[in-house]
Amino acid sequence: MNRIPFLKMHGLGNDFVVIDRRSGPARGLALDARQIRRISDRRLGVGCDQFILIDPAEDDPLAAGGADAVMRIHNADGGEVEACGNATRCVGFLLMAETGLARTTIATAAGHLLASADGEGTAAGLITVDMGPARLDWQQIPLSGPADTLHLADTLRLADTLRLDGVSEGPLTDPVAVNVGNPHVVFFVDDAEAVDLERLGPPLEHHPAFPRRTNVEVVHLIGPDRIRMRVWERGVGITAACGTGACAAAIAAIRRGLTGRTVQVVLDGGPLSITWTDDNRVLMSGPVATSFEGTLDPSLLA
């Protein structure tokens, strides 16, 4: 059996194993959650935050209506999820490098996403993705019951849950809930660096108010239209960057009147630029990088 080739890529340190199933030895490769968890494991496998599959658009229901390729996303825990902003920039970069075009449409479970190369083209590795609309109703997050997604204080009864889980509530109160293809809960705090995300992340990710679990962001303002964000990612933990999290944090800041409609979001791994347009499109711009190419050790697929 030919060894399966992969690309190791990242966006601001949020890293991915990317396998292209459109041709070659990986064509039609079937993988289950256990295999994806093992490949994603930093001790046992290649190691990554998300595992990304590129599939052919032909005959794929996700690509109905026209797309250049399909992208499927799995978190390191093996679970398939709807969206991954940093990986979408990476896949967009690969597809545009193949065609030489400055635009490409990627079909995902969250919809068809348009990626484009900024002025210098893909050579500079700066890619913009239209992540689609922000979903703001409680049913779209989704939440387990009706709520004002701009002020979740009472609905979440966070204080009780966090105390019940033996973790201090700390500075986390009254968050904003946003869906940008995937669910996010955003807390504004005095100092994002001081929040103990390792302890507070898990009970929030699994809070009963979020039937599909959630990504968790902590944010503070660092200047006009500039915010600092750290993230506990659903299915992963703390990552160096989260593209959809940056989109969610920017939307939350704009909805709270803290910034204008273009926001620079400073993540552990660096900045992303987010614009929420008047016609409800969320545009995310940032870098991509390829770390190395490799082939999977067959033992990872056993």
Ligand SMILES: N[C@H](CCC[C@H](N)C(=O)O)C(=O)O
């Ligand atoms: N952990 C996220 C998926 C990846 C998000 C992040 N890596 C990004 O760049 O958007 C979720 O479960 O919805």
